[in-house]
Amino acid sequence: MQQRPRLATAPLLDVSDRHARYFWRLLSKRALLYTEMINMGAIMRGAAESHLRYNAEEHPVALQLGGSDPALLAGSARAGEQWGYDEINLNCGCPSERVQSGAFGACLMREPVLVADCLKAMQDAVHAIPVTVKHRIGLDKDESYAMVRDFVGTLADAGCQVFIVHARNAWLKGLSPKENREIPPLRYEVAYQLKRDFPDLHISVNGGIAHAEQIRAHWEHVDGVMIGREAWHNPWSLTSWDALMEGSEDLRPRVDRDAVELAMVEYMEREAAQHDTWWYAVARCMLGLRHGQRGARRWRQVWSDHRLKSEPAREVYRLAQQALAADQLPVSGT
Structure with a gap:
């Protein structure tokens, strides 16, 4: 598997646009930067220019897609590779009602076979970049491990090798997207168990992570860490990321x-x-x-x-x- 950065910014809806990514790249030269989720339909309806434009300085940069139609996702993934993105990611974790109404996001965790079909179509559409998945650890108040284990297993059988695990359940009813980032309890041990059960897969963990000590602690169990709100509210924290990924104890900022x-x-x-x-x-x-x-x-x-x-x-x-x-x-x- 191609070596990938151990730290990444999260795909934050209405936040991680190309301006934010350019800014974050000034703070960390090595982190993987994710776009906000982009609807497959918006790209395929002819709005690729406005949705896919980015700054050359952003590399490595990953395009996150939202959708559930294999053909449209394949076309969007192909467009992403043509635009020069380094990775295509499928969103299976967003809990917003707007996303649910389009039958994608976190609700796709109930349909692993459909997601596998989507992944296969996307993989066939690109040639030299990975297709990855970001997902939750469960839905609503069901905290059984079997669901997420089988979800990951089905997608792994379809050829997916990289999973970014938001270590909270997604409550599809009764909570706003903001509440879904705060109320369902964090259960990092689920991501750790996935890594133990699927040692050949790249497993990254996301959710509630901010500080260097937390990052290092997670690296003891999984391959990578994704950070969202901390990158937005306290972006200066990114100045320690390159040193962390290099294994350096000197975390002093390298920029002013x-x-x-x-x-x-x-x-x-x-x-x-x-x-x-x-x-x-x-x-x-x-x-x-x-x-x-x-x-x-x-x-x-x-x-x-x-x-x-x-x-x-x-x-x-x-x-x-x-x-x-x-x-x-x-x-x-x-």
Whole structure:
């Protein structure tokens, strides 16, 4: 099996767009970055340009697809490979009602034979990149291991070698997507058992993971770790990922916050010139850059101020730096 990064960002719906991925790549050079879930129908209806465009700097980058029609998924996977993605991933874990209404996402765990047919069609459609699956460990309040074991076994028999396991059940009724990330209990031991039962498969675990100590602990049991909300809320944590994957004990950042912010301003300027993209649409992904730093709140307020939308990105950058510096000035004694 091709060596793959042991750390990855999660496919966060309405979050992990190409701007966020470009930002994360400035923080980690080695992590695998996932797109948000893209509906197979959107790609096949002729909207491939808007949905599949990405920055060359993002590699390695994986395209996550949502759907349950083998032919449409095959066409979407083929398009993803043609666009240069490094992996195609099938979503079998999203619990939202919008996704369920389209008969895909987490509800597909009830139909492993259909998922196997989808995977076979996708594998036949691509030539040099892997087709992988992201899934939950169960549905609703059924916590039996047999369901997820048989699901993985059926897909492994169909040729899938890589599984990203969100270590919570998906409750299909009664919980919002946000609640589905918080209320069903985390059961990492299920992912660990999958690795023991299928030692030749690559098993990554996802859900509630944030810190280096947690990452190292999971690596004792599985092959990889996927991190979602922490990458969004505290993106500076990604600066330790490369060292972690190298086995280094020195987790100090290899980049500078100010340099990263300036690189994002330059990116905003390119996006404005090439795609008429407002800096405001880009800035939202980096609002956590100074998480925990003195002056972060005032700095964040500038970058999220809709009244500045008409200003050039570099002027907003100047104002943000000004606000940051003002908050970091020592308070005079009385």
